Structure formats: structure tokens, C-alpha cells
Amino acid sequence: xxxxxxxxxxxxxxxxxxxxxxxxxxxxxxxxxxxxxxxxxxxxxxxxxxxxxxxxxxxxxxxxxxxxxxxxxxxxxxxxxxxxxxxxxxxxxxxxxxxxxxxxxxxxxxxxxxxxxxxxxxxxxxxxxxxxxxxxxxxxxxxxxxxxxxxxxxxxxxxxxxxxxxxxxxxxxxxxxxxxxxxxxxxxxxxxxxxxxxxxxxxxxxxxxxxxxxxxxxxxxxxxxxxxxxxxxxxxxxxxxxxxxxxxxxxxxxxxxxxxxxxxxxxxxxxxxxxxxxxxxxxxxxxxxxxxxxxxxxxxxxxxxxxxxxxxxxxxxxxxxxxxxxxxxxxxxxxxxxxxx
Numbered sequence: 001x002x003x004x005x006x007x008x009x010x011x012x013x014x015x016x017x018x019x020x021x022x023x024x025x026x027x028x029x030x031x032x033x034x035x036x037x038x039x040x041x042x043x044x045x046x047x048x049x050x051x052x053x054x055x056x057x058x059x060x061x062x063x064x065x066x067x068x069x070x071x072x073x074x075x076x077x078x079x080x081x082x083x084x085x086x087x088x089x090x091x092x093x094x095x096x097x098x099x100x101x102x103x104x105x106x107x108x109x110x111x112x113x114x115x116x117x118x119x120x121x122x123x124x125x126x127x128x129x130x131x132x133x134x135x136x137x138x139x140x141x142x143x144x145x146x147x148x149x150x151x152x153x154x155x156x157x158x159x160x161x162x163x164x165x166x167x168x169x170x171x172x173x174x175x176x177x178x179x180x181x182x183x184x185x186x187x188x189x190x191x192x193x194x195x196x197x198x199x200x201x202x203x204x205x206x207x208x209x210x211x212x213x214x215x216x217x218x219x220x221x222x223x224x225x226x227x228x229x230x231x232x233x234x235x236x237x238x239x240x241x242x243x244x245x246x247x248x249x250x251x252x253x254x255x256x257x258x259x260x261x262x263x264x265x266x267x268x269x270x271x272x273x274x275x276x277x278x279x280x281x282x283x284x285x286x287x288x289x290x291x292x293x294x295x296x297x298x299x300x301x302x303x304x305x306x307x308x309x310x311x312x313x314x315x316x317x318x319x320x321x322x323x324x325x326x327x328x329x330x331x332x333x334x335x336x337x338x339x340x341x
Contacts, residue, residue, distance in 0.1 A: 015086070018061070021046060022054045029055070029064050030076040037074070061086065121234035123222070130219075130231050135161055137213045141170045146247045148210040150177040152226035166197045173199045175247070175254050177206050178296045181304055190257065201254035204295050210243060218243045255293050255332070281319075281340050288315055289323075289340060293332025 015023055021044070028043045029035060037055060041048040055074050058064045063082050067073045076082075124130050138145065138161040145165060166172055176190070180202075194200060209221035209231075218240045222230040234240060281289070284305060291301045302312040316328075323338075325331035 015061075015063075018058070021050070022057060025051055025054045026058050026063055026076070029058075029074050030079070034067065034073050034075040036071045038071075040074070121232060121236050121239070123230060124233055125230045127229045130229055133219050133231070133233055134211060137211055137217065137219060138162065138165050140217070141165055141168075141213045143170060144212075144214055145170055145172045146210075146212040146244065147172075147174045148206045148208065148247070148250070149174050149180050150206045150209055151179050152224065152229070162193060162198070163196055166193070171199070172197065173247075173251065174201075175206060175250055176200060176202045176257065178202070178204060178291075178294055178300070181296070181300060194257075200257040201251060202257045202290065202294050203250060203254040206250060207246075210247060212240065212244045212247055215244055216240060255290050255336075257290060281335075285315070285319055286335075286340050288312070289319055289331055289335040292316060292319075292328045293335065295328075 015026070018026065024044050025040055025046070028040050032039065032043070035043075037048055037052045040055070041051040044051065055064060055066070059066055059074070062077060062085060064074045064076050067075060124133060162172065172193075174193075190198075190200060208224070211219040217233070217235045220232050220234070220243055222232055287305060288301060291304070296304075298312050298316070299309050302309045305312070307315075320326070320328070320331045323331050323334040325334050
């Protein structure tokens with residue numbers, strides 16, 4: 001039998017609760033097969049009292065046994081069983097520790113909330129968790145709900161929660177983007193929410209997705225990549241105030257979204273669009289000018305209003321002529337000056 005341990009450098013076992021001297025003593029017993037404390041002390045160059053104490057510790061751990069005699073000898077327990085049993089015991093301990101983590105975390109959070117006045121902010125990276133927070137904030141709103149509506153969407157853009165929130169008397173203001181109507185919102189849904197009390201505006205683009213509730217908590221997107229949904233949930237007063245100021249800034253520059261009710265169900269040939277007086281635009285005229293003002297393409301406007309692109313182009317030309325505008329931007333400016341939008 002070789003009397004050299006085959007490992008190269010460092011501790012070959014790293015036994016839990018056993019220091020380097022204890023491990024050297026265990027390996028000496030393993031290599032000797034059976035030896036008294038004095039022989040192990042000589043081999044490890046340690047004093048006999050210390051070796052004897054370590055041997056008893058190893059015996060308690062189930063790694064060695066003591067053979068009763070006038071000069072007690074020690075021998076190693078078959079490592080195929082002793083080390084395996086030790087490893088399994090550690091695995092069980094680790095599992096029990098893992099099982100206590102939720103309970104310990106709950107106590108930690110409770111203690112942190114009760115002992116710290118610092119606001120909490122945390123990141124959310126799971127799409128389901130982000131959608132869950134959006135729903136939670138709708139339920140939580142007491143007097144104000146502010147939202148930037150823009151892609152990408154992690155849940156249905158419209159859900160039954162908003163109707164219930166509006167019914168509670170919460171002031172709901174939403175800013176949509178042109179791309180909102182390409183990927184999420186529909187003209188009919190916006191109209192239904194407007195009828196229930198939502199105040200809505202539209203702009204060309206927004207820097208992020210955002211919800212601010214009751215000026216006390218906010219949910220802000222940290223990524224606009226559809227494949228990498230992540231958000232920040234914060235109740236930090238300075239950050240919430242800054243995000244609310246951003247909303248008010250965008251609200252000021254956005255165009256009021258006067259929702260028209262398209263004539264659904266009628267054949268295209270039955271539609272008639274007489275040129276209205278310049279001071280009395282129809283609801284659909286206002287919708288067309290609004291979409292034109294924020295840069296929505298003709299095909300997208302026609303799709304939202306349920307009319308043909310050809311009809312839309314004719315109507316937009318008539319409206320620009322009625323407004324005395326040579327381009328869409330001028331049409332938006334003049335419509336705003338006249339109070340149409």
C-alpha cells in the first residue's frame with residue numbers, strides 16, 4: 001500500500017469542521033489501517049494529546065473507530081460509507097437551510113420596513129412579474145393613475161381593470177404613441193375608455209413605458225427591447241417626483257386625443273364626407289387631424305378609422321384646404337389654434 005496521498009497541492013478533502021491538522025491525522029489513520037495515537041502523532045509530527053483530541057473528534061464524526069485495548073488504537077471507517085454519509089448529511093442540512101430562506105426573508109423584510117424610513121426600490125426582470133405589478137398598481141390607485149402607453153407590451157394593452165379603476169373615481173391620464181396603435185391599442189378601445197372617463201393624448205414617441213400612481217409609487221421600464229423586459233419599481237419620493245414631472249412634460253407637448261366614433265358596418269360606397277365648415281369639424285375630422293399632427297401614416301389612420309386609404313387621402317386634402325395649410329404640420333398648428341385639438 002502506498003503511504004503517499006495521491007492529491008497534488010492543497011487539501012484533498014476539505015472535510016467540513018475538520019482543520020488541516022485533523023485532516024492530516026485522518027489520512028494518517030487511513031494509510032496506516034490501524035494505529036495508536038502515539039504512532040499517529042509521530043507520523044504527523046504533532047504532540048500526542050492534540051492528536052488524541054483530534055482522533056476523538058474524527059470518531060464523533062464517524063470517520064474513525066477506536067479499538068479498545070490497553071493502548072487504544074484507531075482505524076478508519078470505510079470511506080465509501082463514512083464520507084458518503086457525511087456528504088448526504090451535509091446535503092440534507094443544505095436543503096433544510098434552503099427551506100428556511102423564505103421564512104427568514106419574510107422576517108427580514110418585516111424588520112426592514114419597521115425599522116427603516118428609507119424608501120424601497122427594486123428591479124423586476126420577469127415579464128409575468130412586470131405585468132403583475134402593472135395590475136397591482138391599478139388596484140392600488142386611490143386618486144391618480146398616470147401612464148405612458150407604448151410598445152413593447154408584456155400583457156394585453158387593455159384589460160378590465162381600468163374600467164373598475166375609473167369607476168372608483170380615479171383620475172386616469174394616458175399618453176399614447178403612434179406605435180401604440182400599430183401594436184397594442186385600437187381606436188374602438190380608446191373610445192370606450194374615453195367614454196368611461198380616461199383622459200388621453202397622443203404623441204410621436206415616448207422615452208420609456210411608465211406608470212405613476214398617487215404620486216407615491218412608479219413602475220418604469222428599463223428596456224424597450226421586446227426580448228429583454230425589465231423595470232424599476234420605486235417609492236423613493238425624489239425619483240417618483242422626477243418621473244411624475246416627466247409625465248407632465250410629455251402631457252403638455254402631446255396632442256389631445258379626441259376620439260371619433262367611426263361609422264362601422266356601412267359599405268364604403270355609402271359614406272359621404274361633405275366638406276364641413278372650418279369652424280365646425282366632425283369628430284372624425286378631428287381624429288384625422290390629430291393623427292396627422294403626430295405623424296401617423298395614412299394607411300394606419302385609415303385602418304384605425306375604418307375607412308379606405310383613398311378616402312383618407314381625400315379627406316386629409318380637404319381638411320388641409322379648409323385649414324389653409326400646405327402640409328400636415330401646419331394643419332396641426334392651425335387645428336390647435338382653432339381649438340379643434
